[in-house]
Amino acid sequence: MRRKLAAGNWKMNGLSAQLDQLDALTAAHPDPAVDLMICPPATLVGAAAAQVGNKPLMIGGQDCHPAASGAHTGDVSAEMLVDAGAKAVILGHSERREDHGESDELIRQKARAAHEAGLITVICVGESLEQREASNTLDIIGGQLAASIPDNSTGANLVVAYEPIWAIGTGKIPTLDQIGEVHDFIRARLERRFGAGVGRSTRLLYGGSVKPGNAAEIFAVSNVDGALVGGASLKAADFTGIIAALE
Ligand code: PEP
Numbered sequence: 001m002r003r004k005l006a007a008g009n010w011k012m013n014g015l016s017a018q019l020d021q022l023d024a025l026t027a028a029h030p031d032p033a034v035d036l037m038i039c040p041p042a043t044l045v046g047a048a049a050a051q052v053g054n055k056p057l058m059i060g061g062q063d064c065h066p067a068a069s070g071a072h073t074g075d076v077s078a079e080m081l082v083d084a085g086a087k088a089v090i091l092g093h094s095e096r097r098e099d100h101g102e103s104d105e106l107i108r109q110k111a112r113a114a115h116e117a118g119l120i121t122v123i124c125v126g127e128s129l130e131q132r133e134a135s136n137t138l139d140i141i142g143g144q145l146a147a148s149i150p151d152n153s154t155g156a157n158l159v160v161a162y163e164p165i166w167a168i169g170t171g172k173i174p175t176l177d178q179i180g181e182v183h184d185f186i187r188a189r190l191e192r193r194f195g196a197g198v199g200r201s202t203r204l205l206y207g208g209s210v211k212p213g214n215a216a217e218i219f220a221v222s223n224v225d226g227a228l229v230g231g232a233s234l235k236a237a238d239f240t241g242i243i244a245a246l247e
Pocket of ligand 1: 209
């Protein structure tokens with residue numbers, strides 16, 4: 001049985017005062033029936049992890065470098081995230097693929113390093129509007145899955161997030177049938193590559209304009225094990241509404 005996961009991506013948002021939202025979240029969910037994760041900007045990972053302590057809320061990074069250390073100005077390694085108290089890292093978000101030209105190959109290297117360091121990876125895949133309109137969605141997702149997920153993935157260390165690029169921060173979401181089609185496809189591809197054990201135990205998240213008002217219908221879709229949430233994870237009150245729909 002896959003445990004549901006509500007993951008929040010704060011992106012490049014949040015100064016120290018934003019950490020109050022973590023207290024509000026853990027107070028609202030002292031014993032959650034699902035896994036909870038917040039990925040603040042790198043500057044807040046250590047403080048967030050210290051503030052959360054042993055409470056049931058994982059803190060994650062939003063990126064890591066494939067190397068453990070070295071001459072990579074401005075980058076953060078998986079070991080550094082672990083050292084700061086992170087349990088997870090988002091990799092291959094479309095904003096990093098676009099803003100930083102990240103390739104599937106680079107994402108796979110990062111994910112391999114993150115798994116070796118003991119982190120859960122949330123690997124993002126998703127098509128552009130142009131690709132969807134050209135009926136290329138499954139080809140694009142299939143290619144991203146094959147090339148960006150490393151061989152050292154397990155049901156425990158891998159989470160895949162399906163995030164249609166055109167749904168991120170836009171208020172638009174695919175139809176429930178479209179979400180189900182892609183999630184079923186991802187599940188089948190994971191089972192084919194890794195076998196039923198890993199394939200069936202890997203959690204698949206939907207991401208893109210998830211809000212308290214649409215979360216329940218999205219979570220009812222086949223093979224949707226939770227959500228990766230951007231904007232609505234910034235306020236504990238909004239994120240709580242999404243968590244409640246998952247529990
Ligand atoms: C995201 O950034 O991963 C995301 C899904 O953003 P939003 O929920 O704001 O669409």
